[in-house]
Amino acid sequence: MTAKINVTLKKSIMDPQGTAVKDAALSMGFDAVDDVRIGKHIEVKIKDGISRKEAEKQVELLCQKLLANPVMENFSFEITED
Amino acid sequence: MTAKINVTLKKSIMDPQGTAVKDAALSMGFDAVDDVRIGKHIEVKIKDGISRKEAEKQVELLCQKLLANPVMENFSFEITED
Secondary structure (H helix, E strand, O other): OEEEEEEEEOOOOOOHHHHHHHHHHHHOOOOOEEEEEEEEEEEEEEOOOOOHHHHHHHHHHHHHHHHOOOOOEEEEEEEEOO | OEEEEEEEEOOOOOOHHHHHHHHHHHHOOOOOEEEEEEEEEEEEEEOOOOOHHHHHHHHHHHHHHHHOOOOOEEEEEEEEOO
16 A cells, blocks of 8 residues: 655745746746645555554554644645555 | 646655655654655646646646656646636
8 A cells, every 4th residue: 555645835834935936837938827835745655464544543643743744734645555 | 726746756766855754754653654755746726717628738738847857757637626
């Protein structure tokens, strides 16, 4: 199994990196772009023999304690079969 | 509409950041973790009035030309209604 995790900045947090990418995109002629927000995409391969329930429990805790800053970031994840 | 883009390192490319997170996770007792790969999650808000077809065309080009390094990275995206 693999956990596919997205960590994104909370709406209220400014994203200078996203603004820089938006400006670059508009200057390159991508006029469909209205706004850009940049976050992290983390893929965690789960060891064989671990149950889906245990994997979900550990990935949830991993996000809370290590991968996402609860003050500034949200996280979401899905666990897929390999 | 919003384009949700994931940019990930190609399998052949080493990921020291992912290795550091894996080591930290294991030292914190997350024994289900086998491997960790870190990438970018980018959300692009599409201007109102743009067709889905035009949005897909621009997002594909945006990934090729600005968001992903074709030598080292793969990208995938989906376009969702807001």
